[in-house]
Amino acid sequence: MLTAFHPLPKLTVCLVWIAASVLVFDAGFQLAVIALVAFLLVAVERRSPLLVIVLMLPFALFGAGFLTTSVLFGEESAYAERMAGEALFGSGAVAPGIVLFLRAVACGMVSALFALTTDPAGLVKALMLHARLSPRIAHALFAAMLLVPDLASQAQQIRLARAMRTGRPPRRIPGPVETASLVVPLLAFAIRRAGRAAIAMETRGLAGGRPRTVVGAPRVRRRDGLCGAAAILLLAAVLALA
Amino acid sequence: MTCAPPAPDSAAAQWRGVTVRYPFRGADAVGPVSLELRRGERVLLLGPTGCGKSTLLNALTGIVPGIVPAHVGGEVSVGGLPAAARLPSGWSADVARLFQDADQTLCGLRVGDEIAFALENRAVPEPEIVRRVTGAMRQAGLPEAMRDRRVATLSGGEKQLVALAATIAQEVPLFLADEPTAHLAPAAAERFRSFMLGSFRARSFLVIDHRVDELVACFDRVVVMAADGRIAADGSPRALFRGRYRDLAALGIALPAAAELDALLSDAGLAPARPPLTVSEALAGIGLGKAAAAAPVIRAFVDDRTAPAGAADGEPVVRLEEAVCAPLFGKPVLNGITLELRRGEAVAILGANGAGKSTLGASLAGLLRLAGGRREGPPGGMAFQNPENQFVAGSVIEELADAQDKALSPGDRREAARRDLHAWRLDGLEDLHPFELSQGQKRRLALATLAAARRFSLIVLDEPTAGLDARGIADVAALIAGLRARGRAVAVITHDTGFALKACRRAVIIVGGAMLADGSAQHLLSDPLLIDYAGLAPPPIAPALSWLERHAPC
Amino acid sequence: MDTSYRWTLREILIVAVLGAVFAVLYLGWVQVWLVAQAIFGAVTMDVVMGFWFIVSIIAAAIIRKPGAALLSEFLAAFVQVLLGSPAGLLLLVTGLVQGAGAEAVFAATRWRNYRLPVLMLAGVGSAVFSFIYTWIRFDYGALAPGLLVAMFVIRCLSGALLGGLAGHLVVKALYRTGVLSGLRIDHDLRSAGA
Numbered sequence: 001m002l003t004a005f006h007p008l009p010k011l012t013v014c015l016v017w018i019a020a021s022v023l024v025f026d027a028g029f030q031l032a033v034i035a036l037v038a039f040l041l042v043a044v045e046r047r048s049p050l051l052v053i054v055l056m057l058p059f060a061l062f063g064a065g066f067l068t069t070s071v072l073f074g075e076e077s078a079y080a081e082r083m084a085g086e087a088l089f090g091s092g093a094v095a096p097g098i099v100l101f102l103r104a105v106a107c108g109m110v111s112a113l114f115a116l117t118t119d120p121a122g123l124v125k126a127l128m129l130h131a132r133l134s135p136r137i138a139h140a141l142f143a144a145m146l147l148v149p150d151l152a153s154q155a156q157q158i159r160l161a162r163a164m165r166t167g168r169p170p171r172r173i174p175g176p177v178e179t180a181s182l183v184v185p186l187l188a189f190a191i192r193r194a195g196r197a198a199i200a201m202e203t204r205g206l207a208g209g210r211p212r213t214v215v216g217a218p219r220v221r222r223r224d225g226l227c228g229a230a231a232i233l234l235l236a237a238v239l240a241l242a
Numbered sequence: 243m244t245c246a247p248p249a250p251d252s253a254a255a256q257w258r259g260v261t262v263r264y265p266f267r268g269a270d271a272v273g274p275v276s277l278e279l280r281r282g283e284r285v286l287l288l289g290p291t292g293c294g295k296s297t298l299l300n301a302l303t304g305i306v307p308g309i310v311p312a313h314v315g316g317e318v319s320v321g322g323l324p325a326a327a328r329l330p331s332g333w334s335a336d337v338a339r340l341f342q343d344a345d346q347t348l349c350g351l352r353v354g355d356e357i358a359f360a361l362e363n364r365a366v367p368e369p370e371i372v373r374r375v376t377g378a379m380r381q382a383g384l385p386e387a388m389r390d391r392r393v394a395t396l397s398g399g400e401k402q403l404v405a406l407a408a409t410i411a412q413e414v415p416l417f418l419a420d421e422p423t424a425h426l427a428p429a430a431a432e433r434f435r436s437f438m439l440g441s442f443r444a445r446s447f448l449v450i451d452h453r454v455d456e457l458v459a460c461f462d463r464v465v466v467m468a469a470d471g472r473i474a475a476d477g478s479p480r481a482l483f484r485g486r487y488r489d490l491a492a493l494g495i496a497l498p499a500a501a502e503l504d505a506l507l508s509d510a511g512l513a514p515a516r517p518p519l520t521v522s523e524a525l526a527g528i529g530l531g532k533a534a535a536a537a538p539v540i541r542a543f544v545d546d547r548t549a550p551a552g553a554a555d556g557e558p559v560v561r562l563e564e565a566v567c568a569p570l571f572g573k574p575v576l577n578g579i580t581l582e583l584r585r586g587e588a589v590a591i592l593g594a595n596g597a598g599k600s601t602l603g604a605s606l607a608g609l610l611r612l613a614g615g616r617r618e619g620p621p622g623g624m625a626f627q628n629p630e631n632q633f634v635a636g637s638v639i640e641e642l643a644d645a646q647d648k649a650l651s652p653g654d655r656r657e658a659a660r661r662d663l664h665a666w667r668l669d670g671l672e673d674l675h676p677f678e679l680s681q682g683q684k685r686r687l688a689l690a691t692l693a694a695a696r697r698f699s700l701i702v703l704d705e706p707t708a709g710l711d712a713r714g715i716a717d718v719a720a721l722i723a724g725l726r727a728r729g730r731a732v733a734v735i736t737h738d739t740g741f742a743l744k745a746c747r748r749a750v751i752i753v754g755g756a757m758l759a760d761g762s763a764q765h766l767l768s769d770p771l772l773i774d775y776a777g778l779a780p781p782p783i784a785p786a787l788s789w790l791e792r793h794a795p796c
Numbered sequence: 797m798d799t800s801y802r803w804t805l806r807e808i809l810i811v812a813v814l815g816a817v818f819a820v821l822y823l824g825w826v827q828v829w830l831v832a833q834a835i836f837g838a839v840t841m842d843v844v845m846g847f848w849f850i851v852s853i854i855a856a857a858i859i860r861k862p863g864a865a866l867l868s869e870f871l872a873a874f875v876q877v878l879l880g881s882p883a884g885l886l887l888l889v890t891g892l893v894q895g896a897g898a899e900a901v902f903a904a905t906r907w908r909n910y911r912l913p914v915l916m917l918a919g920v921g922s923a924v925f926s927f928i929y930t931w932i933r934f935d936y937g938a939l940a941p942g943l944l945v946a947m948f949v950i951r952c953l954s955g956a957l958l959g960g961l962a963g964h965l966v967v968k969a970l971y972r973t974g975v976l977s978g979l980r981i982d983h984d985l986r987s988a989g990a
Contacts (some may be wrong), residue, residue, distance in 0.1 A: 011885075014885060015885065018885065018886070022932075022933060025935070055882050058826070058827075058830050058882070058883070059882075059883075061830040061831065061833060061834040062830060062833060062834075064833070064834040065833035065834055065836070065837050065840065065841065066837075066934055068834075068836075068837045069837040069839070069939065069943075070938065070939070072837065096935065096938050100934060100935060107886055108882065108883060108886065110885070111882060111883055111884055111885040111886050112882030112883075114884070114885055115877065115880050115881060115882050115884050115885075116880070116882075120351065120877075120878035120879075120880070121351040121352060121355065123877075123878070124878070135363075136805055136808050137808060137812070137871075139349045139350075139359075140349075140805070140808045140809045140811075140812035141812055141871065141874065141875060141878060142349045142350060142351050143347075143348070143349040143809060143812065143813075144809070144812035144813045144815060144816035144871075144875055145351065145394070145816065145875065145878055145879065146348055146349070146351075146393060146394055147813055147816055147817075148394075148816055148819075148820060148879065149394055150346070151816070151817060151820060152820075154628065154631065156569075156570045157626050157627070157628065157631040158631045158632075159570070160570065160604060160609050160610070160624075160626075161624075161626060161631050161632040162634070163609060164607070164609055164621070164623060164624060164632075165632075165634070167621065169609075169611060170570065172571060179821070179824070181634075183817075183821070183966060184966060184969045184970055184973070185630065185631070185633075186817055187814070187817055187966070187970055188630070188677055188970060188973045188975045189628075189630070190813040190814070190816070190817050191810055191813065191814075191970070191975045191976070192975050193346055193347075193813065194806065194809035194810045194812070194813045195806050195809070195810075195975075196341070196343075196346065196347055197346070197347040197349065197809055198309070198804070198805040198806035198808075198809045199305055199309055199310070199341075199347075199806075200339075200341050200344070200347035200349075201347070201349055201359075201805060201809075202305075202309060202330050202331050202805050203303060203305065203330060203331070203333075203334065203337075203339050203341075204331075204334050204359055204360040204363060204408070204412075205331050205332075205334030205335075205360050205363030205364055206331060206359075206363050206805065207329065207331040207332075207363070210363075210365070211365050212362050212363050212364075212365050213361070213362045213365055213366060213367065213368055213371060214362065215354070215355065215358045215362060215368055215371055215372070216352075216354065216355065266986070309804070309805075309806070310978070311978060636969075636972060675972045675973050675974055677973040677974055677975065678973070678974040
């Protein structure tokens with residue numbers, strides 16, 4: 001259901017929520033954000049709860065780093081004491097760390113929500129139509145995205161060829177040295193393709209500064225405005241409660 | 243920048259004394275060329291690789307010098323207007339260009355967006371765009387359901403059809419095509435042919451191609467360029483191929499098989515009155531009662547285009563038994579493959595695009611672990627579809643030295659590398675980076691590195707003829723014969739049935755995830771039902787093979 | 797000498813594909829980093845951070861026009877958004893910040909000097925801007941000053957080496973393959989050599 005909304009208001013709303021999460025140093029608020037996103041994903045978008053947990057994981061790992069740093073190296077300060085007094089959790093050093101941890105997860109969840117409910121083509125077309133994104137950059141992005149699967153197959157071929165030379169079969173995940181040796185051939189492949197794509201796109205009429213039609217761009221509907229307003233109101237309500 | 247419409251009776255495209263020279267080069271890339279394409283003409287442009295055919299097309303819409311810097315001499319005009327009158331992007335309303343490997347230059351995320359791209363750039367209103375896209379999809383044979391599919395999920399053949407549809411949707415009076423049938427799918431070539439034949443007569447076509455046999459009957463005129471970038475011949479196809487066959491053959495360009503047969507029949511006094519463009523035509527023109535006289539000529543023609551018999555069966559080199567083949571970290575694509583290769587043998591692995599030929603090749607070479615079944619034999623070498631993927635060194639000589647036997651001293655390795663350089667005709671290229679070589683040179687270098695590593699008794703070649711002209715293809719066939727003579731087993735993955743016949747005695751056909759047939763190449767490739775079922779195009783000499791069956795079986 | 801600052805479509809596409817290639821590489825590098833981060837704490841971020849700056853340095857060294865560093869980091873982040881990376885939105889901001897840091901250094905040299913010291917300095921520039929941003933975002937004010945100094949120094953070193961030096965080596969190797977012919981880097985190197 002969320003995918004039906006116009007991407008630009010959705011983008012603005014998500015950015016506003018992320019900004020709020022960064023500015024509000026309160027564990028309760030961060031928890032509320034996480035719960036809200038989880039609710040939207042599971043109940044409204046009907047994704048599995050397992051997906052939500054898997055998504056939270058990298059952000060949790062990221063946040064855990066701040067938690068440990070804060071615990072190990074946190075400065076005792078009046079500010080931290082005050083936070084500890086108001087927060088649900090114990091010692092003065094742990095509380096800011098917990099907030100940072102929760103904040104990392106909260107921001108990540110909002111960002112993930114946006115990623116899961118937005119069609120990339122729709123987003124770029126909306127930007128072309130309303131945000132004056134240059135069509136050259138927009139189509140360059142499309143062409144670059146179409147390159148990615150071919151990069152994967154080229155990388156596989158290169159790894160097979162190296163395996164042939166050394167006589168050892170390739171591992172599932174390439175090690176750092178192997179990845180480093182893949183960078184230049186893959187970049188050469190990509191840059192050559194970029195040159196040919198540029199010629200082809202320009203021959204088909206792509207030029208900056210000329211008016212052009214955008215087929216299939218998402219249309220702004222009344223409900224986009226309504227939901228955007230609802231999201232901001234919700235944010236204000238949660239802030240007031242926290 | 244003018245937007246004047248072209249004058250009604252001017253040529254569709256014209257080059258007058260045109261030369262193109264790229265920066266930092268000592269010689270012209272092409273020219274001087276004077277050529278005129280009249281309105282409604284269908285012209286086929288032939289020539290060896292590197293002679294400047296694509297450059298000539300680039301000069302027409304101002305890609306050269308507008309996008310690719312170069313010095314352009316002479317005059318180029320489209321519909322009476324000079325090419326420089328508009329920016330390269332300004333010509334999209336009058337000229338459509340189907341590029342080589344167009345499936346790699348797509349820029350829309352969904353099929354519908356891709357086809358609409360050129361029309362969007364011209365600010366055509368949306369309802370009109372939708373109508374034209376529907377029409378173009380129908381002409382290219384794409385089902386309507388494909389409109390919203392993401393381009394990234396399409397197969398290579400489907401992407402080519404989408405690229406074709408995108409150019410059809412432009413609805414322009416001048417259509418330029420750069421190797422439209424160098425595809426891996428005969429379906430795309432067939433679609434292009436029917437589009438060309440079905441177009442309004444006012445639309446002009448200029449097509450560059452190397453695979454002439456399928457298309458040649460559709461063209462009014464053939465223009466041949468020589469390696470020095472000048473025009474060597476220009477005329478109607480029938481008269482040109484009969485009258486100038488020997489000179490053209492000496493230029494090393496692709497000629498229709500029928501032209502060679504016609505020359506041989508003419509020498510024997512058996513040629514039909516009207517110069518033939520297809521082998522069937524040439525055979526049909528042999529008079530009644532002349533079959534006995536024609537038989538040796540036709541046999542010589544066929545023998546020239548099929549692989550010579552090798553030495554008696556060598557010992558087995560590699561064997562797959564009930565193998566289940568899967569790409570790297572992917573799901574299995576082939577089941578129950580039982581295949582054995584012997585020394586001195588060349589086997590062609592044929593199948594439609596996406597059938598799993600590359601996976602089979604890599605499994606044969608032992609590079610991919612089997613998901614089931616067994617493989618017996620030493621590891622083999624593989625020359626990949628993109629030869630750049632096997633280069634690791636920074637210069638050609640280093641690449642060759644690296645491939646030599648590790649037991650030798652560095653000095654000996656360098657010596658051996660120099661010898662190989664000469665043997666594989668790569669002289670003068672020692673210090674270039676391997677990526678800077680031409681396609682044919684890259685393939686030779688890849689093969690040289692494989693051949694130098696003596697431990698490979700099996701060598702698999704993946705689409706070795708892609709991007710090569712007739713001389714390059716003949717080179718590869720000779721190289722394969724050389725490898726066979728030195729006792730190696732060779733497996734050739736290809737979709738080109740004519741080349742498969744030329745290089746291999748034996749063929750294996752892959753369809754639907756299994757091996758459909760394994761036997762004599764000549765035998766399998768003369769079976770039209772089998773070929774059609776496998777999604778392949780019949781070899782040009784197929785009619786000659788069946789003629790011999792009927793008139794002179796032996 | 798061609799002084800036009802207008803970007804050709806080829807250059808825009810090159811920056812976009814650079815972004816795509818590094819978006820994929822970054823996604824891989826992130827997995828390794830996250831596990832280390834959970835164990836060793838926030839300092840690992842500073843050690844590996846330099847790699848995140850490499851795309852802006854490579855793009856600037858190849859294209860040599862104002863805005864190359866900034867645009868490439870932004871596009872790399874935007875490609876990740878389009879590819880559906882969950883961290884996409886967050887990366888947009890960090891990408892802009894890091895790109896701005898490198899761009900500032902190139903602006904200071906008036907976009908004319910792309911030798912190794914300048915590239916390494918650009919890596920440091922990205923590190924500085926990034927440090928300021930993460931200070932605000934992750935509340936560094938609450939951490940011990942000794943740790944902060946160590947993090948800053950490590951990040952700058954990482955930027956100079958994993959960003960600047962590695963970027964320089966990649967560009968050199970790329971140039972040898974011949975795919976960069978016709979771009980400003982080719983023009984500069986040929987006129988310097990001629």
